[in-house]
Structures are given as C-alpha cells and as structure tokens.
Amino acid sequence: MATFWAGLRGFDVASWSDEEGALIEDPAGREPWIGFARVPEAKAAKNRCHPDLTAEDFETEVARAEGMGGRTLDVHREPFWDWNVMVDPEGNEFCLGRPLEAGAIGGWAFDCADDARAAARFWAQMLGFDEREGSPEGVLLVERVEGTDPWHWIWLARVPEPKAAKNRFHLDLETDDLDAEIDRVERLGGRTLAVRRERSWDWNVMTDPEGNELCLGRTRPGAPGPPGRDAR
Numbered sequence: 001m002a003t004f005w006a007g008l009r010g011f012d013v014a015s016w017s018d019e020e021g022a023l024i025e026d027p028a029g030r031e032p033w034i035g036f037a038r039v040p041e042a043k044a045a046k047n048r049c050h051p052d053l054t055a056e057d058f059e060t061e062v063a064r065a066e067g068m069g070g071r072t073l074d075v076h077r078e079p080f081w082d083w084n085v086m087v088d089p090e091g092n093e094f095c096l097g098r099p100l101e102a103g104a105i106g107g108w109a110f111d112c113a114d115d116a117r118a119a120a121r122f123w124a125q126m127l128g129f130d131e132r133e134g135s136p137e138g139v140l141l142v143e144r145v146e147g148t149d150p151w152h153w154i155w156l157a158r159v160p161e162p163k164a165a166k167n168r169f170h171l172d173l174e175t176d177d178l179d180a181e182i183d184r185v186e187r188l189g190g191r192t193l194a195v196r197r198e199r200s201w202d203w204n205v206m207t208d209p210e211g212n213e214l215c216l217g218r219t220r221p222g223a224p225g226p227p228g229r230d231a232r
Helices: 002-009 058-067 116-127 178-188
Strands: 012-017 021-025 034-037 049-054 071-077 082-087 093-097 104-112 129-135 138-143 151-158 171-174 191-197 201-207 213-219
Touching (some): 002 012, 116 151, 129 151, 178 191, 178 201
Antiparallel strands (some): 012 021, 049 104, 071 082, 191 201
C-alpha cells in the first residue's frame, strides 16, 4: 500500500514498521503526509471519505495508476469535471481527474446522508474554508489562499445510504493547542470517540456531524512526529 501511494503521489517513504505500518511524505513539503495503519479487519463497505487527486494529463495518470495496481470502478465525463473513480490495491476508493480550475491541486470528498449543509458548515469553520457553491448533489468548499497559490477543496456529497462501517481513510489534523482545538471542534458539532496519548503524538479520534472519522492531535515537543514516523 505504501509503495503504491508513494509511487502514485511521488512521495518518499519516511518510516516503515512491520508491526505499526508506514508513513510517506511529500519531499517538497506541499502536500500532507499519508500514514498506513495495520488493522486486522477487512474492508466491509464503501469509504465515506476519499481523496480527490488531479493531473493535467489525467488519462495517462489513470493508466499509470492501473499499472501500479490500482483499478477503475467508474468513468465520469461531466461539464464541470472529468474523473475516474478508482481503488488502490486494498480497495480504498479515490478519484483521479483533471484540475477543477487553475490552482486546484486536489481535495477530499465526504458522503452525507443526513445534512450536507451542516457537514459543510462544520468543515468550513474547522479548517477555514469558504463555501463555493451548493447544489442538489452536494456542497463545495475551497481553501482560502493568497493570490495564485495552489488550493485544495472539500466536496460534501449527498448520498441516500447511511454510514455502515468505519472509514478506512480519514484526515489527521495537527494543532499546537490540542485541548482548546478539541473543545472548539466539539462545539462545532464534532464528537470524541477515543483519546490516545502516545510517545510521539497525542491525539483524539473524533467524528464530524455525519459520523466520518478524523484524528486531531499534536506532536510532542522534541518528538519526531505522528505515530509511525519514529517507528523502526
């Protein structure tokens, strides 16, 4: 898995542990790191959170992803975006398409069965994103940036089915003042599921108003980084 995603994203493997998993990082430091955790259970349902990736020559990139072990599930050619729904070798979904517009470098999509507007408010206020547009299909949030800097998006998609299993993909967010940020996120509608305090990273496992998991944590002073980064 780490090899697939490192090759797909052009990331470096920062750490590896047969017991804990792996961590890969963008050598340019522009994109978030990706961690891989070993778990005993198999994938039981569609992930309700997945990454949206972009490439100028995305059809060539689709072929490259398939050559590395990815698989196309569906093909979409719409007026606003061309993309393929794909899965990695473990069956985790992601979308690969053309950039939405100049500066857009990718993002994340969340399924919402109850209230996409409430979920959009939660993520916009938590991350400081702006709402670009809403439609019967969902709500689009965009990152606030200066000038022509690259930006990410979050798409809150309305779906009919409720959440049935743990997402096998989620966002890990870091903050300097963990207790204050946890309190703020809970006031926005988030909920704490578990509290973890480890040797290198303190974090809470939380959910958004739709039940989609996220982790909110801080790196301990002097520690190398999130779980896995100091694994041997």
